[in-house]
Amino acid sequence: MADFDFAEAALAANPLPVRDPQLIPAGRYFDEEFFRLERERLWPHVWQMACRLEQIPEVGDWIEYSNLGQSVVVVRAKDGIKAFHNHCRHRGVPIAGGKGNEHGNCRKQGFICPFHGWRWNLEGECTFVYGRQLFDADLLEKDELALRACRVETWGGCAFINHDDAAPSLRETLGPVLGALEAHGMDDLRSEWWFATVLPANWKIAMEAFMEGYHVMKTHPQLQRALPSLFNSRYGNDTGGVGVPINPNQTVRENIAAQIQNLQLLSEGMGGMCHAKEVAIARQLADVELPDDLETAVQAWYGMVQAQITEQLRAKGENVPDLNAVCVSDPVEAVEFLFPHYFLLPTFTSMASYRIRPLGPESCLFEIWSLTHFPKGEEPPVPMEPTILPYDSQDFPMIPRQDYSNIPIQQKGLHSKGFEFMRLAKNIEGLISNYHRVIDAYIAGAPPEQLAQATQKLGYNFDGRILDLGL
Ligand code: FES
Ligand SMILES: [Fe+2]
Secondary structure (H helix, E strand, O other), X not given: OOOOOHHHHHHHHOOOXXXXXXXXXXXXHOOHHHHHHHHHHHHHHOOEEEEEXXXXXXXOEEEEEEEOOEEEEEEEEOOEEXXXXXXXXXXXXXOOOOOOOOEEEOOOOOEEOOOOOOEEOOOOOEEEOOOHXXXXXXXXXXXXXXXXXXXXXXXXXXXXXXXXXXXXXXXXXXXXHHHHHHHOOHHHOEEEEEEEEXXXXXXXXXXXXXXXXXXXXXXOHHHHHHOHXXXXXXXXXXXXXXXXXXXXXXXXXXHHHXXXXXXXXXXXXXXXXXXXXXXXXHHHOOOOOOOOOHHHHHHHHHHHHHHHHHHHHHHOOOOOOOHHHHHHHOOOOOOEEEOOOEEEEEEOOEEEEEEEEEEEOOEEEEEEEEEEOOOOOOOOOOOOOOEEOOOOOOOOOHHHXXXXXXHHHHHHHHOOOOOOEEEOOOXXXXXXXXXXXXXXXXXXXXXXHHHHHHHHOOOOOOOOOOOOOOO
């Protein structure tokens, strides 16, 4: 690792490297050559969230996942989840999906190529070649005809694929944040709804809109208004740092009302990010007896809310974590990013989850799932396809709608003559810089272990600092 001269390799391969961690060159969001380098050097080596496992509950169920022209079939085989590169070993036609039927079950028939009808079972073994005698025998050797396996690992109710056989495992790559999210009940979450939109923006612009809370004041003014102390102490000119958000000019009761109002706005604005069933429980405690000291009171109130959410949802049969315990044992940030394209917003027992895929240098597919717990046997039907809406649709919840309103115009602004760099606040917009520098390390071809070590540092870094990534 010591032999790898990252700086030199970065400059040699990369037309637009990040030279100063606080300055991000604008061209990284639209330059064709930079996009080509990401396509060739980043995406084939990273763990990509391919599907939710509840989409393939039965043996034989499969889903096609495709990104930048690489299509993979994820299938539930008898001994677990497998993934195959989606091509027929005869003349390359995709054996699954690609014709609009993007999922199904292949237990009985296996995968059947639509061109000449060759077949495979769910272990990827070829089970039928029409007119075998027409081919030279050595072309049809068993191993030659088997579907090409793609690496796949499962975590947090999802299947992740990686095209690189030499990449460290998912857990080695993403590190302890996976365990912390598991402690928050990640494995038992189910999707409640799933939306998608195409954004006319580079995939990184879309990701970065969620990497700091500094934009809340202007982009989500309703959240700022409900709890100004929370945001002003973090980003504004009020000092005092980040503690329990309280308004010293209001009574304990007024402060609690503001907290409830904030939870209500989050819930209305973003569904799974704060679930209505949790807001209802918080409301039950609006008039609870609390200490006189404001900070102690608000802190105590949150403790009670979390205890009640845990107790009441467990009583309904939901397998939720003990919220007060996991806050201490496995704290997580308001947003947790799983490099490169998946992130989660955990609040109480529910989470919103987002996945972004590039469609071109200036276009991306943006998906949102609302994830929550259900009593066993009472899970709603699994959404198999996202509801696709235009990005400015009024049917999106308010918070993503507000975020989407900036993303396309920011993409336009990046092209403006004289705009060379984004300039980042080093202590709260650091994750943006850290992400870019990990991308540069992939482009430079850094050793896999070094990439994994740097990637781990992206966990717990929402609203965080520019870090030394060891690159
Ligand atoms: S291309 Fe698939 S069977 Fe011929
Ligand atoms: Fe936002």
